[in-house]
Amino acid sequence: MSDVTIPGGRIRSFVERVENIDSELQELNEQKKEVFSEAKGEGFDVKILKEIIKLRKQDQDERDERESLLDLYMRAMETAPAEKEAKAA
């Protein structure tokens, strides 16, 4: 047991880096709440706004997926050895 040296400084560094990121995340989440509460204050329906954001994200995800699939097929096609042409040739 006493032979094992635990690099405490390294652990502290990782822990603190994550904690810093976590507090930035928390701050951003609060900012997001503020935007929604501002919208609510102007009479907008927050649920509908969230729905719009969700739909736009879905559209984006679909486009991204489509693009990577397209890319994959294109590469596969380009790098594949030529198949035998129609048997008659």
Place this chain on the structure above:
Amino acid sequence: MSDVTIPGGRIRSFVERVENIDSELQELNEQKKEVFSEAKGEGFDVKILKEIIKLRKQDQDERDERESLLDLYMRAMETAPAEKEAKAA
């Protein structure tokens, strides 16, 4: 129906502000993953690191709660009208 003017620009502004915050959130989450994967690469147990972060957060939350309760009691005490002193006085 045709009398209602929907302020599309305002809606777009709210939606885009939230979307910008969301992409910052996503980036931070990726950074967090990178920190953990770096730690893993150096042989640390990521679950244990997460446990440390959670415990430290709990400690912090408890301290915060304790402080606000302390603050609340102090204010209540300071602003309360003086109660009658012990009956004998």
